[in-house]
Amino acid sequence: FLFSFQWLVPVIGKPKGPSRPHMNSIRIDGDIALGGLFPVHSRSGSGANCGQLKKEKGIHRLEAMLFALDRINNDQELLPNITLGARILDTCSRDTHALEQSLTFVQALIEKDSTDVKCMSGGPPIITKPERVVGVIGASASSVSIMVANILRLFKIPQISYASTAPELSDNTRYDFFSRVVPSDTFQTQAMVDIVKALRWNYVSTLASEGNYGESGVEAFIQKSREDGGVCVAQSLKIPRDPKREVFGKIIRRLLETPNARGVILFANEDDIRRVLEATKMANQTGHFLWVGSDSWGSKVTPVLQQEEVAVGAVTILPKRVSVQGFDRYFMGRTLENNRRNIWFAEFWEANFNCKLSRHGFKRGSHVKKCTGLERIGRNNSYEQEGKVLFVIDAVYAMAHALHNMHKDLCRGYVGLCSKMNPIDGKILLEYIRKVNFSGSAGIPVTFNENGDAPGHYDIYQYQMKDNFTRTYTVIGQWANKLRLNTRSMKWPSSSRQIPVSICSLPCKPGERKKIVKGIPCCWHCELCDGYQYQVDKYNCKVCHFDMRPNENHTECHPIPIVKLEWYSPWAVAPVFFAIIGIIATLFVVITFIRYNDTPIVKASGRELSYVLLTGIFLCYAITFLMIAEPDVIVCSMRRIFLGLGMSISYAALLTKTNRIYRIFEQGKKSVSAPRFISPASQLMITFSFTSVQLLGVCIWFIADPPHSYIDYDDQKTANPQFARGILKCDISDLSLICLLGYSMLLMVTCTVYAIKTRGVPETFNEAKPIGFTMYTTCIVWLAFIPIFFGTAQSAEKMYIQTTTLTISINLSASVSLGMLYMPKVYVILFHPEQNVQRRKRSLKAVVTAATMSNKFTQKGNLRPNGEAKTELCENLETQALATKQTYVSYSNHAI
Numbered sequence: 001f002l003f004s005f006q007w008l009v010p011v012i013g014k015p016k017g018p019s020r021p022h023m024n025s026i027r028i029d030g031d032i033a034l035g036g037l038f039p040v041h042s043r044s045g046s047g048a049n050c051g052q053l054k055k056e057k058g059i060h061r062l063e064a065m066l067f068a069l070d071r072i073n074n075d076q077e078l079l080p081n082i083t084l085g086a087r088i089l090d091t092c093s094r095d096t097h098a099l100e101q102s103l104t105f106v107q108a109l110i111e112k113d114s115t116d117v118k119c120m121s122g123g124p125p126i127i128t129k130p131e132r133v134v135g136v137i138g139a140s141a142s143s144v145s146i147m148v149a150n151i152l153r154l155f156k157i158p159q160i161s162y163a164s165t166a167p168e169l170s171d172n173t174r175y176d177f178f179s180r181v182v183p184s185d186t187f188q189t190q191a192m193v194d195i196v197k198a199l200r201w202n203y204v205s206t207l208a209s210e211g212n213y214g215e216s217g218v219e220a221f222i223q224k225s226r227e228d229g230g231v232c233v234a235q236s237l238k239i240p241r242d243p244k245r246e247v248f249g250k251i252i253r254r255l256l257e258t259p260n261a262r263g264v265i266l267f268a269n270e271d272d273i274r275r276v277l278e279a280t281k282m283a284n285q286t287g288h289f290l291w292v293g294s295d296s297w298g299s300k301v302t303p304v305l306q307q308e309e310v311a312v313g314a315v316t317i318l319p320k321r322v323s324v325q326g327f328d329r330y331f332m333g334r335t336l337e338n339n340r341r342n343i344w345f346a347e348f349w350e351a352n353f354n355c356k357l358s359r360h361g362f363k364r365g366s367h368v369k370k371c372t373g374l375e376r377i378g379r380n381n382s383y384e385q386e387g388k389v390l391f392v393i394d395a396v397y398a399m400a401h402a403l404h405n406m407h408k409d410l411c412r413g414y415v416g417l418c419s420k421m422n423p424i425d426g427k428i429l430l431e432y433i434r435k436v437n438f439s440g441s442a443g444i445p446v447t448f449n450e451n452g453d454a455p456g457h458y459d460i461y462q463y464q465m466k467d468n469f470t471r472t473y474t475v476i477g478q479w480a481n482k483l484r485l486n487t488r489s490m491k492w493p494s495s496s497r498q499i500p501v502s503i504c505s506l507p508c509k510p511g512e513r514k515k516i517v518k519g520i521p522c523c524w525h526c527e528l529c530d531g532y533q534y535q536v537d538k539y540n541c542k543v544c545h546f547d548m549r550p551n552e553n554h555t556e557c558h559p560i561p562i563v564k565l566e567w568y569s570p571w572a573v574a575p576v577f578f579a580i581i582g583i584i585a586t587l588f589v590v591i592t593f594i595r596y597n598d599t600p601i602v603k604a605s606g607r608e609l610s611y612v613l614l615t616g617i618f619l620c621y622a623i624t625f626l627m628i629a630e631p632d633v634i635v636c637s638m639r640r641i642f643l644g645l646g647m648s649i650s651y652a653a654l655l656t657k658t659n660r661i662y663r664i665f666e667q668g669k670k671s672v673s674a675p676r677f678i679s680p681a682s683q684l685m686i687t688f689s690f691t692s693v694q695l696l697g698v699c700i701w702f703i704a705d706p707p708h709s710y711i712d713y714d715d716q717k718t719a720n721p722q723f724a725r726g727i728l729k730c731d732i733s734d735l736s737l738i739c740l741l742g743y744s745m746l747l748m749v750t751c752t753v754y755a756i757k758t759r760g761v762p763e764t765f766n767e768a769k770p771i772g773f774t775m776y777t778t779c780i781v782w783l784a785f786i787p788i789f790f791g792t793a794q795s796a797e798k799m800y801i802q803t804t805t806l807t808i809s810i811n812l813s814a815s816v817s818l819g820m821l822y823m824p825k826v827y828v829i830l831f832h833p834e835q836n837v838q839r840r841k842r843s844l845k846a847v848v849t850a851a852t853m854s855n856k857f858t859q860k861g862n863l864r865p866n867g868e869a870k871t872e873l874c875e876n877l878e879t880q881a882l883a884t885k886q887t888y889v890s891y892s893n894h895a896i
Contacts, residue, residue, distance in 0.1 A: 024089075024090060024343070025087060025088060025089045025090070025101075025104065025343075026062075026066075026086065026087070026088040026341060026342060026343055027085075027086070027087050027088075027131075028066075028069065028085045028086040028087075028088075028341065029083075029085045029131075030073075030083040030084045030085025030086070031082045031083045031084070031085070031416065031417055032082060032083075032084055032085065032134055032403060032417070032424070033084075033085040033086060033087055033131040033132060033133050033134065034069075034084060034085070034086050034087075034133065034134065034135050034136070034137055034396070034399060035086070035087050035088075035089070035102075035104075035105045035133040035135065035136035035137065035138070035157075036062070036065050036086055036087065036088035036089065036136070036137045036138055037088075037089055037091050037098060037101070037102065037136065037137070037138030037139035037140070037144065037148065038058055038061050038062045038065075038088065038089075038090065038091065038138060038139075038140060039054055039057055039058050039061075039090070039091050039092065039093040039139075039140045039141065039144075040053065040054060040058035040059065040062060040090040040091075040092070040344050041053055041054060041058065041090055041092045041093065042054055042092070042093050042271075043092060043093040043094050044092070045242055049092050049094065049097045050090065050092035050094075050097070051092070051093075052351075053344065053347050053348060053351050054093070055348060055351060055352060056300075056302075056386040057140065057386060057388070058090075058344070059342075059344065059345070059348045060331070060385065060386035060389055061140070061162070061163075061386060061388055061389060061392050062088060062342065062344070063327075063330075063331055063334065063342065064324075064327060064389040064390075064392035064393050065086065065088065065137055065392050065393075065396055066086075066088075066341070066342065067326070067327050067330045067331070067393065068392065068393045068396035068397060069084050069085075069086055069396060070330075071326075072084055072396065072397070072400045078400055078401070078404055079400055079403060079404050079407065081415050081416050082403075082407070082416060082417065084400065084403075085131065087104060087105065087131065087133055089101040089102070089104060090344070091138075091139055091140070091141070091144050093140075093141060093144075094144075095141070095143045095144045095146070095147040096147070098139060098144040098147060098148055099147045099148065099151065102136075102147075102148045102151055102152070103151070104130070104133075105133040105136060105152065105155075105157060106133075106151065106152075106154075106155045106157070107130040108130050108131065108132040108133070109132070109155045132423055132424075133157060134157070134158075134403075134423075134424045134426065134429060135157060135158045135159065135160065135399045135426075135429065135433075136148070136152060136157060136158070136159045136160070137160055137161075137162065137392070137395050137396055137399065138159070138161060138162065139161060139163075139164060140161075140162070140163040140164065140388075141163070141164065141211070141212075141213060142164040142165060142166030142168070142169065142211070142212040142213040142216065143166075143211045143212040143213060144164075145159070145161050145164035145166075145169060145178065146164075146166065146168065146169065146175070146212050149169070149175045149177065149178045152177055152178075153175065153176060153177045153178075155426070156177065156425075156426035156427050156430075157177065157426050158177050158179065158399075158402075158426055158429050158430045158433055159177055159178050159179065160179045160180065160181060160395040160398055160399055160433065161178070161179070161180040161181075161182065161395070162180070162181060162182060162388055162391035162392040162394070162395040163182055163388045163391065164180055164182070164213075165180070165182055165183065165184055165185040165188060165213065165217070165294075165295060166184075166185055166212045166213050166216040166217065167184055167185045167186045167189070167216050167217070167219075167220045168212060168216045169184070169452075170184050170186060170451045170452070170453055171451075172450065172451045172452070175452075176430075177426065177430055178452055179398075179430075179433055179434065179448050179452030179453075180395075180452060180453060180454060181391050181394040181395045181398060181440070181446055181454050182295075182319050182388070182391050182454060183319055183453070183454055183455065183456035183457065183458065184453045184454075184456070185213075185216065185217045185220050185267075185294070186220055186224075186453075186456075187453075187455075187456025187458070187479075188217070188294060188295060188317060188456070188458065189217065189220040189221040189223075189224045190224055190456070190479075191317055191456065191458050191460075191479035191483065192221060192265060192292055192294070192317060193221065193224050193225050193228055193231060194479065194482075194483035195292060195315060195317070195460065195477075195479075195483065195485065196225075196231050196263060196265075196292065197228075197230055197231065198483055198485045198487065199263075199315075199487070199499055199502075200499065200501070200503075201231070201263045201290075201501070201502035201503060202230055202231055202232060202502075202503050202504065202522040203231075203232055203234055203258075203260055203261045203263070203502055203503050203504035203522050203523065204231065204232075204233060204234065204261055204263035204264065204265055204292075204502055205233065205234045205235040205236070205237065205255055205258065205261045205263070205264050205265070206218045206221060206222065206233055206235070206236045206237070206264070206265045206266075206267070207237050207238075207239065207251065207255075207264055207265070207266050207267070207268060207276065208236075208237075208238050208239065208266075208267040208268060209238075209239045209267065209268040209269050209272045210238055210239060210240050210241050211241070213267065213269075213296070214238070214239070214267040214268055214269075215238065215267075217267035217294055218236060218265070218267050221233075221265055221267070222236065229521075230522070231522065232504065232520055232521060232522030232523065234258040234260075234261035234504070234520075235254060235255065235257070235258055235261065237251055237254055237255070239251065239268060239272045239276075243272070243275075245275070248275050248276055248278070248279035249279050249282070249283065251276065251279065252276075252279045252280055252283045252285065253283070255289065256283075256285070256288075259288075260502070260503060260504050260505075261502060261504070262288060262289055262290045262500065262501070262502040263289075263290045263292060263502035264289050264290065264291055264292065265292050265294075266291055266292065266293045266294060266296075266297060267294045267296065268294075268296060268297075269296055270296060270297065270300055270302050270303040273293065273296070273297055273303035274302065274303045274304070274305065274307060277303070277304065277307035277310045277311055278307055278310075280310050281307060281309070281310045286309055286310050286493070287312075287313075287493035287494065290313060290314075290315075290492075290500055290502055291311065291313070291314035291315070291316075292314070292315045292316075292317075293314055293315070293316040293317070294316075294317060295316075295317055295318050295319060295387075295458075297314070297316045298316055298317070298318035298387050298461070299316065299318055299387060299461050299473040300387070301384075304463060304471075308463075308471045311463050311471075312463060312464065312465050312471060312491075312492075312493050313462065313463065313464075313491070313492045313493050313500075314462065314463045315460065315461070315462050315476075315490075316460075316461045316462070316463070316473070317458050317459075317460055317461070317479070318387055318458065318459050318461060319387075319391065319456075319457060319458055319459075320442055320444060320457035320458055320459050320478065320480075321387055321388075321390050321391075321442055321459070322390060322441065322442045322443065323385050324385065324389060324390050324393060324441050327385065327389055327393070328378075328383075328385055331377060331383075331385075332376070332377045332378040332379075332383060334377065335373070335376075336349060336357075336373050337373070349371060349375070350371060352375075352377065352381060353371060353375045353380060353381060354368065354369070355368060355369045355370060355371035355372075355375070356368050356369075356370055356371060357370075357371045390440070390441035390442055393440075393441050394440040394441055394446050397438065397440070397446070398433060398436050398438075398446055398448075399433065401436045401438050402429060402432040402433040402435075402436050403424075403429070403432070405432050405435070405436070406421065406424075406428065406429060406432045407421060410428075433448065433452075434448045434450070434452065436448070442457075444457055455480075455481075456479065456480065456481065457478075457479070457480045458478065458479040458480070459475050459477075459478055460475065460476050460477035460478060460479060460483075460485060461473040461474065461475055461476065462474055462476045462490055462491070464490075464491045465491065465495060474489065476489050476490055487499060503522070504517075504520065504522045504523035504524075505522070505523050505524045505525070505526070506526075508524070508526035508538070509526065509553075510535070510553040510554070510555050511528060511529050511534075511535050511550075511553040511554030511555055512526040512527060512528050512529065512535070513526070513527050513529060513535060513538065513539055513540060513541050514526065514527075514538050514539050515527050515539075516539070527541075528554070529541035529550070529554040530554075531543075531719070531721065532544050532548075532549060532550060532717075532721050532724075533550065533554060534550040534551075534554050534555060534556055534557050535554055535555050541554075544557035544721075545557065546713050547559060547560055547711070547713055547726065548560060549721040549722075549724045550721055552722065560713055560724050560725060560726045561725055561726065562711055562725070562726045562727075562728055563716075563725045563726070563727060563728070563799075564630055564631065564727065564728040564729075565627075565628050565799065565800060565803055567628060569800065571797075571800035571801075571803065571804045572628045572803075572804075574804065574808070575624045575627075575628070575803075575804055575807040575808055575811065576624060576625070576628065578624070578807075578808065578811045578815075579621045579622070579624035579625065579807070579811055582617075582620075582621040582811055582814055582815055582818070583618060583621045583622065585815075585818060586614055586617050586618045586621060586814075586818060587618075588826070589614060589818065589822045589823075589826055590611070590614050590618075592826050592829060592830065593607070593610060593611070593614075593822075596829050596836070599829065599836045600836055600837060601825050601828055601829055601835075601836045602825075602829075605821075605822075605825060606657065606680070606683070607680075608680045608683065608684050609653045609656060609657055609680075609683055609684070609687065610822075612649060612652075612653045612684065612687055613649070613650055613653040613654065613817065613821070614818075614822070615649060616645075616646045616647065616648070616649030616650030616651075616652075616653060616814075617646070617650055617814040617817055617818050618646070619642055619645055619646025619649065620646035620647060620650065620810045620811065620813060620814035621646075621810075621811060621814055622642065622646070623639075623642050623643055623646055623807070623810060624807040624810070624811060626638050626639050626642060626643075627639065627643075627803055627806065627807050628803070628807075630728065631709035631728050631729055631730045632709050633707060633708055633709065635709070635730065636707040636708060636709050636730035636731065636732070637702075637707045639707075639730055639732065640698055640701060640702070640707055640730075640732065640740070641695075641698055643732075643737075643740055643741070644694055644698075644740045644741055644743065644744050645691070645694055645695070645698075646810070646814070647741070647744035647747075647748075647810065647813065648690065648691050648693075648694040648743060648744045648747060649687070649691050650813075650814070650817055651744055651747035651748045651751055652686075652687045652688075652690035652691050652747055653687050654751045654771055654774070654775070654817070655690065655747055655750055655751040655754065656683050656686045656687045656690070657683075657771060658751055658754035658755050658758055658771055659686075659754055660678050660683060661754075661758050662754050662757055662758050663675045663678065664678060665758070690747060693743060694743050694744070697739070697743065698740075701736075705731070707730065707731060708730075708731055709728060709729065709730055709731070710728075710729065710730075710731055711726040711727065711728055711729075712726065712727045712728075712729050713726045713727075715727045715729075715798060715799065716798070716799070727799050729799070734790070737806075745782065748775065748778055748779065748782070749779075751771070751775050752772075752775035752776065752778075752779055755771050755772035755774075755775045755776075756772065758772070770820050770821055770824075771821065773820055774816050774817050774820045774821060777816045777820070778813050778816055778817070781809055781812045781813055781816065782809060782813070784809075785805060785806070785809040788801070788805045789802050789805050789806060789809075792805075
């Protein structure tokens with residue numbers, strides 16, 4: 001399409017001639033021509049190429065280039081004897097229009113075939129080629145710069161932008177001839193991410209104008225926030241080109257769908273910003289959104305005009321700048337008379353002073369006055385230097401310094417342009433541009449990196465309310481690879497100094513972990529580290545070690561307190577008291593029996609087995625102290641030995657007694673001969689044989705599993721860790737306890753069976769009935785023990801209940817035996833000694849015969865109508881045995 005381009009009007013004149021308008025462009029003659037692209041007019045919404053005049057972004061910036069050219073051409077040190085010219089075009093804020101206009105810059109590089117062109121006289125035409133543009137200053141919008149850069153790189157024409165900040169332009173493979181004195185949005189987005197973090201926001205939305213600037217800026221912000229972490233984007237919305245009014249209302253409603261994301265990152269042009277603020281006000285959401293604007297907002301008045309209340313608190317960013325004093329004097333001195341080179345200055349004059357230069361501009365009924373030409377900028381109206389003026393000046397100076405250094409190297413000592421710079425090689429010029437280093441208008445060095453980007457230096461502004469009527473931008477910080485933000489000087493809506501929040505989720509309390517919402521790392525649900533968990537880090541809980549428990553807020557673990565049954569505990573006092581009384585009573589019986597060892601009652605009770613039985617009873621009481629004592633190896637060893645031994649000895653002795661009685665009377669039914677193993681020595685051997693089984697089992701247990709104490713952390717590991725306790729105990733499990741007491745229980749049951757079998761034996765000849773009552777009561781005690789002991793396995797007081805239940809049960813068993821078998825004898829011995837006398841001796845044979853006959857006659861008598869047995873033997877026995885006062889008879893030392 002380049003070759004279809006029609007030639008413009010030929011250039012007339014040469015260097016240092018006056019500037020003149022040229023097809024909606026400004027042309028200034030010079031030895032070297034620079035191109036210029038400025039948004040003199042806004043984009044038209046009616047289908048035309050250009051809209052209204054832009055006073056600040058258009059005219060101010062354009063005049064800044066003219067100002068810089070004047071200064072350079074008057075500078076004897078910079079490019080001496082070389083004049084810079086210019087060709088300045090209006091982009092009309094539209095990339096497609098800018099592309100058409102920029103073709104002007106490459107006209108001189110296009111070879112035009114003129115063989116078919118002839119003059120009317122028949123001779124060849126004389127064609128003057130347009131000036132050769134060696135470099136271009138511009139453009140403003142990133143989308144325009146991208147479009148133009150694609151053309152200029154084909155013809156190797158370097159380009160320096162004063163306002164294009166899109167990160168896409170840093171791609172040196174696609175835009176290798178593009179440079180910029182304004183920092184890239186890569187720095188800007190980093191600064192904006194740092195601002196958001198400094199305000200402790202982590203959940204924001206983004207809003208961008210459609211186009212390279214807005215879309216690439218938001219994309220860079222999202223990418224940077226992901227890389228740095230800690231900031232999430234709730235929504236990323238886009239304002240379409242040429243939006244209708246209702247579009248902004250929909251955008252506000254969309255933003256309100258995530259109410260926690262109050263922070264809104266804006267990469268939009270000033271027209272879109274103003275309409276967004278207007279829609280916010282109409283939605284009655286003033287003060288809800290917290291705006292963070294890019295350099296397109298900066299410190300401009302236009303975006304907030306008539307929307308000041310909604311904009312209060314907005315944080316904006318702008319490349320670091322200073323007001324160029326020389327430009328203010330220059331621009332305020334511009335008039336219609338002395339500024340004829342700017343073809344748009346008359347249009348600016350009318351817009352700036354609200355007047356008309358021509359009669360054709362007047363309308364009936366309008367209040368527009370006629371321009372006198374005597375108006376003055378800054379006197380008849382307000383004036384403030386546009387923010388990018390200094391960057392325009394720096395861009396022109398960067399091109400000039402590159403040309404100056406190139407001339408020094410290629411044209412050493414040559415006045416004017418030498419052959420090596422005529423024409424100028426754009427590729428070599430680009431190398432010199434990338435190497436420039438001089439102090440710019442803001443006092444900051446102007447340099448470029450390998451991608452053509454300038455270093456990032458930004459001022460941070462906030463739009464604040466100074467009083468009820470005054471609102472202005474206030475510098476609150478700077479960014480130069482690092483943010484310095486004065487949060488104390490910040491003011492928010494309602495003049496609050498408290499920084500508002502824009503977070504997705506509130507911080508979790510101590511002991512709570514973050515459960516991240518899928519896909520949104522800044523949003524989470526707080527989950528309590530419950531049970532025995534503690535908070536390892538922000539995102540994880542971990543179970544404490546088995547011997548530890550978490551503190552109250554579950555942030556760390558502490559050792560679980562160790563408990564044991566203390567002597568002063570109510571659970572221990574009762575068994576100990578019971579045991580002491582039992583031991584005293586047992587010792588009292590033993591002492592009484594020893595003192596009255598040769599009396600008939602003691603002899604008739606079987607002295608040897610009585611002492612063995614009393615020893616077992618004593619051990620039953622004594623085990624209480626071992627069960628309450630602090631567990632260690634010795635105590636645990638003694639528990640294993642004596643816990644079942646006392647009961648085994650007691651029940652073995654009782655079983656031997658009942659078995660002896662049973663065998664005597666069973667033998668008597670068959671013959672009058674005495675059964676075997678009924679002597680005292682035999683009875684002791686049988687008792688010790690039964691007991692040795694218990695001891696043998698304990699010995700095997702000792703070998704298989706040596707005794708030791710340990711801390712049981714599971715026994716009282718309650719649902720609430722604060723009540724968890726470790727129990728110091730012996731290694732005797734419930735199963736081991738069952739085995740340990742099981743043999744004693746077997747002896748007890750067997751003894752009970754024999755007691756039942758001997759219940760019919762006459763009381764005169766044996767202790768079967770007291771033993772029977774003893775065993776019945778003991779069985780009841782242990783039957784009650786089982787559900788109490790094992791039914792409390794899940795209780796928090798398990799250790800106390802089970803220990804107390806076990807010791808009380810053993811004590812009761814011993815007390816039943818002691819009370820029923822020996823207390824009556826002691827009572828007779830001490831308080832009725834007259835009954836403790838020997839009446840006559842009878843042989844064992846006679847005893848067996850008498851007992852047998854007694855049983856027979858008793859059975860027959862039960863069959864008689866009157867229930868009596870009238871025999872001599874029966875009468876004799878009744879006379880002897882059923883006397884008014886009972887007597888104890890010794891039968892040749894074979895007591896029953």
